[in-house]
Amino acid sequence: MTERSDTPELTNTRAERVAAVRALSGRSARSRAGVFLVEGPQGVREAVRFAAPQVREVFVTPAAAERYDEVLADAAANAVRVRTASPEVVAAMSADAQGLLAVLRAAETALDDVLATSPRLVAVCVNVRDPGNAGTVIRAADAAGADAVVLTGHSVDVHNPKTVRATAGSLFHLPVVVDEDTAGVVARLQRARLTVLAADGSGSHDLDDLLDDAGQGQRPDLAQPTAWMFGNEAWGLTPEDAALADAVVRVPLRGKAESLNLAAAATVCLYASSRAHRS
Template sequence: MTNPRAERVKAVRALASRSVRRRSGTFLVEGPQAVREAVGPGAPRVHDVYLTPDAVRRHPEIVEGAHQVGARVRTGTPEVLEAMSPDAQGVVAVVDQVRADLDDVLAARPRLVAVLAHVRDPGNAGTVLRAADAAGAGAVVLTASSVDVHNPKAVRSTAGSLFHLPVVAGPELPEVVARLRAAGLTVLAADGSAPHDLDDLLDVAGAAPAGVPDLAAPTAWVFGNEAWGLREEDLALADAAVRVPLRGRAESLNLATAAAVCLYASGRAQR
């Protein structure tokens, strides 16, 4: 492929639009790391993988993986890949959207789940998903008011973790909380002014007194909007609210950092 203005190139570039993704049921995966994970075992169907000649030489495992999953491999000039995506790094793929069902997630009896409520920033959402994967979470849930996880920036921020664990999108927060609690998970809300200190909970994990959340138990963490956190009505849905202690002079932590700290605390306690 040599023409950056070809219709196929425009069609791939158009996947940056949510409406186009919704109509096609596919999304764009950019960069060698993410595409490598996309052609790995257990990932959704990959339709096409586009690489520059240099990327074909540098990443033979991507080409091999694409052939193994039945994807079409196409070579394009650097100008073509740049026209498809400014973040291509010589490699992009068109992949079926990631869809998981909450029933299936709960049937697997997860011990750690991350719930994103009203999270609008795609970079933050993708980074939380990546942290949840690294901490050993069983699933991530994005409520109806959260960003589309197939947003290009969100996909890039997951660094391939989007293909490692179930991601549920679309349900309302009250339904999610009720379903998680019914499945035996304690629902904790992350909030900067919460009464429970995360470090204190770690100290008593596995032997928490009555009325104190036990981080060693199966847990779902609810994380709120980047700017205003969780609304009062959302906090009221949780079994307890927990704050990350701030030892220095920082006023607060950003969403992704706070989420990583909370998820790793649960992962450590559950070990």
Template sequence: MTNPRAERVRAVRALAGRSARQRSGRFVVEGPQAVREAVLAADVQDLYVSEASAQRYPEIVRAARGREIRVHTGTAEVLEAMSPDGQQVVAVAALASPSLGSVLAQAPRLVAVLAHVRDPGNAGTVVRAADAAGADAAVLTAQSVDVHNPKVVRSTAGSLFHLPVVTGVDLAPAIAALRAGGLTVLAADGSGAHDLDDLLDVSGAAPDGVPDLARPTAWVFGNEAWGLRDEDRALADAVVRVPIRGRAESLNLATAATVCLYASSRAQR
């Protein structure tokens, strides 16, 4: 492939837009880290590399060919035209759409729920943190950023392909389904009545009326700017705050989510 203006190149580049993704049922994966994980675990249809990147990342090409994924070699200009952020390694995969029902059928013990999370970097980082903490799934409400947005995909650093990520659900019915599935629903908010450290101290033997982090738990995280709305906090079984020991006014969304998910992971060990 030598023509940066070829129809195939334009079609891959167009997948940066949501309408093209929805029309084609495909999305683009950019960069060696995300593509490496995608070719091992996702429904990847095509891999695009330059001669230089194929030599730099031979394991990606081998894995793709081992799964009978079509491998295309193009010039550096072609790969840059496909994705300025891809470091000359780009894949195209089929959209994945796991349902909340399929997640609950696996009896999850830890789930991250993102309500009205709009920033791609934050959303991707929370998915990555959920994966690292051993969560069983992540859920993004219909009002959140599209998880197949290229910036979200890059921010997950491949974790998007390690755990089911449910999208397009409304918060209230999702919480009701998670609770019916046996999970305690905890909302993370700075105004919470429960201190996260206190909950860790009593995990596994929490008194009545106190959430037990050792139980299966769904954490709900709110919007970057305004957090969780009053009506959203009211849906949870309890509202939990992350203690701030120093002079920081608050923690950003991704940091707070990571702390909460790892607290549950530790309590459930």
């Protein structure tokens, strides 16, 4: 077993600390405290491995401590404080904790810091409001080897618990930038020599054609550093936002489906760029 804090087990579901953690499900409480909640073993595992300096505290039930001992071992190795709590207390903090949750300091990432690394693949979510979709795009971007995700416009709070859960830990693997100025973000990406492509069903360029021609010097060239813009779940990109891009690209639909949802389209586009870069 991993050695844990000598602090007595938390058993009072009405304790002030329990209420403070539970309140982090709300954006105003997260904003005031500058912290957010990570629920469940997968998210906590990735947090203590890849973002240990941000982790304020981990709460675990005795049963979960036995089941997820490797997570607590990583926490101990990274000097992360772990508190044992009764199942009732953890359930009062979060209904989705599965016996294990963590409180993390919210860290801001600036777009300039991302651009300083000469990124080759960036996902830009414009007015993406659904936390599950936003989190899944972050997860897909991570899986495709993207260098960053940017949330612009009136996108969902990246620290919304549903968003954090949907990232499945990918939130701690790559930079996630929040910047409401969509036009400014696109202009800065272009100045950094990234080709900005807007994903839209009415696009004049077919994604398969671009992938076939990648690396042959034609424009737009998927083999070059690329930033993909993805729009709102209901209405996609506005004409004004799509016009900011260097080109508008459609994902080919060969069956009878009218469209792809946001997360699926983003995954296809990001992997197309990833494959072109690999070639």
